Amino acid sequence: MLGKLIKHDFKSGASDVGIVYLIAGIVALTMVAFLVFDFGQGKIVSSVLLLIVCAVAVLVTFISVIRNFSKTMYGDRGYLTHALPVKSSSLIFSKWFVSTVWVLISYLMLYIAFFCVYNYLSDSSGSDMYDMIMMMLETMEFVPSQKILTGMIIAVGFKGLINMASLVIFIFFAITMGYVRPFHKLGGVGQVLYFFGTYYIVRIIGKGLSKLAELYFTIQDSGLGFTFSDAVAEIVKEYGGGAMRLTETYVQIIAAIVLFIITTDLVDRKVNIK
Amino acid sequence: MSKKKKKDVPAPANDIPSDVDLSDFMPAAPSGAPAVGSADALGASGKNADEDFADMRGIELVNADGELDVSAILAGTGSEPVEQSYRAPSSDKAYESFARVRVDYPHPDKDAESAGSVVKVRNLTKYYDRHLVLDDISFDLPKGKIIGLLGPNGCGKTTLIKILAGIIHDYQGSVLIDGKRIGIGTKANTAYLSERTYLGDKWRTVDAIDYFDDFFMDFDRAKALDFADRFGLDRLQKIKTMSKGMQEKVQLLLIMSRKAKFYLLDEPLGGVDPAARSVILDIIMQNYAENSTLMLSTHLVNDLEHSFDHVMVLGHGSVLVNTGIAKIHEMGKTVEDVFKEVIGNAWEVD
Structure with missing residues (x-):
């Protein structure tokens, strides 16, 4: 049943955000066409337009996530959703999974658009940018190896994914609270308050724990590791390795799991469905 | 024209005509239970149970004219009444002026007993904020019958149906369908038609059919497509572009294409014109699965009188009547008569 839920949630999301992604695709193709025909004025206009469309896509995706969850869980569609012979946890997991994927796609689009527009307007290629990064790194004492650099990029990407995924759960929790008596009395304003309230409480806890004992994820040529020692993390960095702060991330993961259960x-x- | 507010009116016993013996609509007494007023029914105090109860509550069983007050003994004639209470009009709802009789059923209705109960509800209470919608009700519903759920607006019909369908979760009491608590097991066997359009805005008829086909094992896709054609529905037309009547047809075809054990239809004839009403009614009656139970809420008592096997009347959050249709007919009455007797005085106006 979970697979079927995910399938239908994807279809539902696609019908909401599909049009924006289609527009972004058309603008991107226009930009490529202007590049091929070397149409100077059009190059700038289409590049700016692509960035705007991709930024709008991120916004539309978040609105769609909020709207879809509210509508299918607590709006008129909720009458059908809750009559389905599936567990509530499956319903929410499916919506969380699909929403996270849509948010991820929208962010990826935005980053790719930034990258393309930068290269496009500066008449540089991807390899030029790579060379520039390496040149900057060479000014440092120890240059991270390609393996470490790749590892750090993956780790940063994974951290970003966790941020997005937990953000979606925070949104779901806040929307749900808005339908629970007596919290429903504040309506939409309440939902915004519950979201920011929860978000900042988790951030504060994360920062507090981070000061008490920071957990680092380290990447070195010799392998991966975890450490609570600031000194070890500094040494790893000094010798060309990577060290990433993780305390806030794991607090976020724990908070997301707890909020999912709640x-x-x-x-x-x-x-109560209206 | 405003509804009359009956303030400072004593317990509204006389709102119910004195010639109505509502005890006939109440569940029969369990075997061995003494008849009201019989010697066996007299307790240690020398009074029968109703008199004891009346004494406790300060209720007079005899009115000012010295006649027996029918409404005051309603629940005492029939099965063992666990509790009965009266509420003087206190709010702006005019229908609160009718006698409010709560009867808990420790034993199922005779019909329910013989056929087996599909629904067992015990001490069900539901509030919306501070507003009491269902007030500690208990009842059984017989299996394999067509059950009419009747009552005035705001009496709790939709709330009860939503609880049975698993839409509302925050209630007190026990609700069992086929012996199971409301959950995945009951939802798989319950076909629920909401009073609202619950299909996706961007769905077409065929999308809705696919959706039901994916989630309900008892769904007959071929039958649904056949229904769509018979209704003259364009399978590829978006549901939101359809008229309300067509949308209701789509929902109905989805529900009636299931071979469910329990059908819950909330006002299926609500927004339908009289011509379409009989067609829809025929579709419901001809297509619900054999041996299943169909519960249908409606205000259109007349139109459905001959379709029901059993009726339950809710009023002011309580079960006022829960009986087989045969019993009502045996008394030479119609469902509408009964409805008017228990609810009819609700809308007195100046």
């Missing part, structure tokens, strides 16, 4: 429980026991 949201499921609220749906099971407390929520």
Whole structure:
């Protein structure tokens, strides 16, 4: 059943954000066409337009995530959703998974658009940018190897993914709270408050724990590791390795899991569909 | 024209005509239970149970004219009444002026007992904020029957159906369908038609059919497509571009294409014109799965009178009547008569 839920949630999301992505695709193709025909004025206009469209795509995706969840869980569609013979946890997991994928796609589009526009307007290629980064790194004492650099890029990407995924759960929790008595009395304003309230509480806890004992993820040529020692992290960095702060990330993961469980429980026991 | 607010009116016993014996609509007494007023029914106090109860509550069983007050003994004639209470009008809802009789059923209705119960509800209470919608109700519903759920607006019909369908979760009490708590197991066997359009805005008829086909094992896709053709629906037309009547047809075809054990239809004839009403009613009656139970809420008592096997009337959050249609007919009455007797005085106006 989970697979079917995911399939239908993808279809539902695609119908909402599909049009924006289609527009972005058309603008990108226009930009390529102007490049091929070397149409100077059009190059600038289409590049700026692509950036704007991709930024709008991120915004539209978030709006779609919020709208879809509210509508299919607590709006008129909720009458069908909750009558389905599936667990609430499956319902929420499916929506979380699909929403995270859409948010990820929108961010990837934006980053790719930035990268393309930068190269396009500066008449440089991807390899030029790589050379420039390496040149900057060479000014440092120890140059990270390609293996470490790749590892760090993957780690940063993974951290970003966790941020997006937990953000979606925070949104779902805040929306759900808005349908639980007596919290529903504040309506949409309440949902915004619950979101920012939860988000900042988790951030504060993360920062507090980070000061107490920071967990580092280290990448060296000799391998990967974890350490709570600031000194070890500094040494790893000094010798060309990478060290990434993880405390806030794992607090975020724990918070997301807890909020997922609470949201499921609220749906099971407390929520009233309008 | 405003509804009359009956303030400072004593317990509204006389709102119910004195010639109505509503005890006939209540579940029969369990075997061995003493008849009201019989010697066996007299307790240690020398009074029968109703008199004891009346004493406790300060209710007079005899009115000012010295006649027996029918409404005051309603629940005492029939099965063992666990509790009965009266509420003087207190809010702006005019229908609160009718006698509010709560009867808990420790034993299932006779019909339900013989056929087996599909629904067992015990001490169900539901509030919306501070507003009490269902007030500690208990009842059984018989299996394999067509059950009419009747009652005035705001009496809790939709709330009860939503609870049975698993849409509302925050209630108190026990609700069992086929002996199971509301959950995945009951939802798989319950076909629920909401009073609202619950299909996706961007769906076409065929998308809705695909959706039901994916999630409900008892869904008959071929039957649904056949229904769509018979209704003259364009399978590829977006549902949001359809008229309300067509949207209701789509929802109905989805529900009636299931071979469910329990059908819950909330106002299926609500927004339908009289001509279409009989067609829809025929579709419902001809297509619900054999041996299944169909519960249908409606205000259109007349149109459905002959379709029901069993009726349940809710009023002011309580079960006022829960009986087989045969019993009502045996008394030479119609469902509408009964409805008017228990609810009819609700809308007195100046």
